[in-house]
Amino acid sequence: MRSTARRGLVIATTLTLLLTSAACGADDDPGSGAPVPGVTDTEIVVGTHMPLTGPASAGYSKIAPATKAYFDYVNANGGVHGRKITYNIVDDGYNPATTQQVVRQLVLQDKVFAILNGLGTPTHTGVLDFLHTNRVPDLFVASGSRNWDQPDRYPNTFGFNPDYTVEGKILANHVKTALPGRSVCFLGQDDDFGRDALAGVEKILGADGVAARQTYVTSNTNVAPQIGAFKAAGCEVVILATVPGFTALSVGTAARLDFKPQWVVSNVGADLPTLSRQLGDAAGLLEGLIGLNYLPMQGDSDDPWIQLFTKVNTEHNGGAEFDGNTVYGMAVGYLFVQVLQAAGKDLTRESLVEAVRKGGYQGPGVAPLRFSATDHSGYGGGRLSRVEGGEQRYFGPTYETDEADGPVNEYSAAPVPPPANGVPSA
């Protein structure tokens, strides 16, 4: 007993001494002359969190590799202001708890310069405060939630996707003008995606303009009850705010109930290659499906952007299957390089955010990017597409609108072609 106590005393004393020595001189002011995290004369380190595994990873796991491929292409062409971009992709399995860990690891340990295109509303919402406290630029979040557009609260966070309400308004506007007098129904995911989209639809059609509303949860892969209800209600047009899996499931379920409405699908769930792959032999059911998009259409081989991205995909992405997710990932990469160029040679976190706030970027997107000092949401509109003869093609004008009660307007600016070498200049 006595020896135990004495030994304890010795250990405690040693620890206290060590502690005092450690406490002294810690916690210095990082200082204004300190180097910018993640930036050297030859390299810029950027990080992202994505679901690479788990049930939510289907489709999404292709985005970050596509972005990385575009960066590799830029690096092979001399980089940005002589710096090569390193893209640190970490897997969070779409689990918000894991996102907490891996984003801190990226910021605190890997010392990334910025977080780019972190995917998912529940996952990314959880790290907004952390990123804000650490003044990390948080660019082009991959989700259509309105959370990213809060310049006062999160001055360094910017969105990318058009928000779900904007999508809902544009889809409903098409239904109202091109399919008047039809009975319209709505199926949405049981979260902010479905809710915001429905809000947009009702802003245009009115609350009584939607004959039947149904929701689904991702944990139940049987939508027959919902689709059966639509059939019973005599729906002629069904607007879907669904992820690709449930778009395909809804279309397939309706077919086996002998129910053939006009499908009108929000951007997230309207990528034809993804849907066809899932439906397999039944892909013919997608004929006539109307979707919304704001980036070059993946199958349009005449589009100069698609030509560029296909080339990058072959050279730097191992020729992965080319679909809407690939285009999305590369468009994000292109916009990020544009912003880096605009931020100039003396790159800091402040200059990067300032460059985004200045706005005025034109790239692959057909719709306008809305970035300004007061608006941190991404694309502000989109264009409708239709599946014809097994191909998804744009038709009609591009529309833009806001998430409030503003009208849905045509957006007439002509799309710009990519620069000759495929890398934006300053």
Next chain:
Amino acid sequence: MSATRATAPPSRAAAVDPARPGRSLPTLVRHLAVAAGVALLVLLASYQLDSFRNFQLATVAAYLCATAGLTVLTGLCGQLSLGHGALMATGAYTLALAQNALADGGRTAGGWLVVSLVVAVLATVVVGAVVGVAAARLRGPYLAGLTLAVAVVVPALTVTFDGVFNGEQGLAVPVAPAPAGLGSYFPHERWQLWVAAAATLSCLVLLANLVRSRYGRAFRAVRDDEVAARLAGIHVARTQVVAFVVSAASAGLGGALLAVLAQSVSPGAFGLTLSLFLLMAVVIGGLGRLAGAAWGAVLLVALPDLTHSLTNLFTLSPAAAQRLEGNLPLAIFGATLIVVMIAAPGGVQGLLSRLTRALRARWPVGRS
């Protein structure tokens, strides 16, 4: 919690466990001394480690509450629970609601966090008591089935009642920054570690005392043989409910601490996977010993980190990388899990005790 009440008389403790050194100290004092030592170590570590490691340690502390609670329930009382993730969610959401209510009332000082933590633990105690009463009637796979359903239901409720819980997106948790007295460049992560470690150590001291008390003995008696326990005058059902409630309270505290660390809660973080991983963690750590729970908590935090390091280790062609990224670490983890369970069914702690025993047998001199 009834933990402090039942400190066993020293002679009894010695009779139960004669191999224990320092037997003349009362259990509580010994546990407090160990806790003080650990606290000092954590304090030292918080200065030596960088911010990210501080945060990881804080997360280990949060998970440790839950794994320790599960160890008491499964390891000591022999009841299986696949629903501890849901109990953590209960604690986390209660804390979030409490902190938001306090912030709305203008009470943003750091001290109010203690109130929220207590409220969170109390709420989980209520839920734990309800589940525990049902669980006391069930055995083996039937208990597993019921708790599995609980694990699925609780996160789903946040979507059903999204007016309160804000659905998939979850709630933000306002948490006061570190006290200004610590200096303006005091890393937030270090403060988080201090908070989490303080709460967890208190929880562990209470649990450790409970384990050594007559309740702990009743738990073990029920686990080993229900009929014998009943013959010895132990009320089996009541004992099981007590174990469930204690275990739930710890899990609730763990969940609440996670919410404090993340400054947000959302259902995706508390899915069935979490419940299953908690169980894996305590078994791999070494079921039945609180030290095993610590290994389990370390494992839970180290896993994503290992994933990250492994991915950075290889430079692969893009095509191969897309397939291996994420999957490879999971495959390695799965295989390790199987091999460890076959080679060392006692888990990490079992392996360590075996090693220590072997070493002591070889060099008995070091013991005096």
Next chain:
Amino acid sequence: MDRFLFLTLDGLSRGAVYAAFALALVLIWRAGRIVNFAQGAMAVAAAYVAYSVTAATGSYWLGFAAALLAGLLLGAIVDVAVMRLVDHRSPLNPVIVALGLVLLIQAVLGMVYGNEYLPAQTPFSRTALTVGGTAVLSPYDLFVFATVGVVGAALVWVFTRTAIGLRMRAAAFAPEVSRLLGVNVGGMLTLGWALASGVGALAAMLVIPTGLGLHPHAMDLVFVSAFTAAVLGGLDSPPGAVVGGLGVGLLLSYVSGYAGGDLIPLAVLALLLTVLLLRPGGLFAPVTARRV
């Protein structure tokens, strides 16, 4: 009334698959007192084998046969190469090993086939036949019912009418006595695993085309429903598994049809609580509830 009929039939056809999958869980539980948490992942692996075979040969039925064979083999391999080596004194050890198997199998499938949804074929049309203006069952639904029925009947026949079935039951219920009587207890256990895994593979082949498609996690949710069904019916009882499976299928269909999909978990918990509080060993529990 139309809607009620529609939801009932839809629920029954889903429930039939849960019943088959629950049956697989019951088989392993009866043989070795293990709840096989890896059942879903093993079944998905068999379904991927079917996908490869069908893709290579163009024949659904060759793929179907390959899945059943792969299921049988995988079950035997898991028993001999993994479960046999596990220390069974703590009932938790096999559970944890099974969870490790889930991680391993799903990760390997993700590496080999990618984490994308792959289309899953059906041998018959899924378009519902219409009777008097109401869409009732599709030919595929009838195929599901028939298959599950045949498998159920075959299992009953094997266990009650054949020598090998008798030996399997004996090995499970009194291993020591059986060994003395010359029954190859280990072999019977392996056979049990193979049979269960084969039935699981069959259930996966039936249910995956009705969901989102083939994916390493395609059976996760089915496993949860089927486990619930098995617990409801009583893990020792094959008829219980069938009743439990159909019951859970109906419940899911009614709740999502009349109340909303988000209430499903709550409804399942309520059903489970009610049944287990009245009968702690499941609906078809043997009369001696507590073993000493």
